[in-house]
Amino acid sequence: MYQPDGFVDQDKPDYMCKLTKALYGLKQALRAWFDTFSNFLIDFGFVCSTSDPSLFTYSRDNNFMVLLLYVDDILLIGNTVGILQKLVDALSERFSMKDMETPTYFLGIEMQTLPDGVFLHQTAYVKEILHAAAMSDCNPMPTPLPQRIEEMDTTLFEDPTYFRSLAGTATFGMYIKKSSDLTLMAYCDSDWSGCPETRRSTTGFCTILGSNLVSWSAKRQETVSRSSTEAEYRALA
Known part of the structure; x- marks a missing residue:
């Protein structure tokens, strides 16, 4: 690390600091x-x-744990209290950590524990966006845009950032149910040349583990399909 401005040693201006560990930031x-x-x-x-x-x-030894690490935030689950406590004790000895007990908030996602599962939502995050846009008291809209736009007005919206962020779905979320069924299923679909300008098709898919939705996507295909069958095959691939 070079000597920072204002703190250069006049007698040894070419010297550098050798770090024994990484500096935060x-x-x-x-x-x-x-x-x-x-x-x-x-x-x-x-x-x-x-x-x-x-x-x-x-x-x-019949003990199972899953740990998710995001920078310095950790989510930890396991099938026995003993193995979880053993890991928490080992982490506390090695690192400076705090056990927050049952998780309620992680990376902007609120977790509400229910008897038969967990409900994940972002109500607090949505309210922060509404407050930042000075629209906390405004009436919500179910969706700001129609699903398909045939003729668009050429007048551009002055600041589309808030317009894209504000919808009446503050209380919406994902419900993950307890289930012993771990069957993995996937569904896909596609339109054909749905975009009137590029004639490209749109692919949609969702993946379900048991009764729980785990991933989904809807996006424009990269190339033009010459038939509805080709568009469906691209979605499947």
């Missing part, structure tokens, strides 16, 4: 922290997911 700090924490988890017995490097799983 520097680009390499996050990488150094992740390496340190992930190595600790791996030594404990966790395995890092190949599809999501922030997801770690532990399975040993």
Whole structure:
């Protein structure tokens, strides 16, 4: 690290500081922290997911844990209290951490625990957006745009940021139910040349694990399909 302006040693202006650890706020700090924490988890017995490097799983002697790491926020679940407490104690000895007990808020998502599952929603985040736009007392709209626009007015909206963010879905969320059924299903569909300008089709899909929706998407296809069958095959692929 070079000597910062205003603190240069006049006798040794070419000297640099050799860091023994990463400084908070520097680009390499996050990488150094992740390496340190992930190595600790791996030594404990966790395995890092190949599809999501922030997801770690532990399975040993009928004990199972799942840990999700996002910078310095952690979500942890397990099938026995003993193994969870063992990990929490080990983490507390190695790092300065605080156990927040049952999660209620994580990365802008509120978690409401119910007898037969968990309800995830972003009501507080939506209210923050409404407050920032000075529209907390405005009447909500179900959707700001029609599903298809055939003729568009050429007059551009002055500030489309708020317009794209505000809809009457503040209380909407995702309900994840407890279920022993772990059947994985996927559904897909497509229109054909739905865009009147580019003639490209739109693909939609959703993935369901048991009775719970886990992923979904709706986006324009990258190329023009010459038939509805081709558009459907692209969606399936």
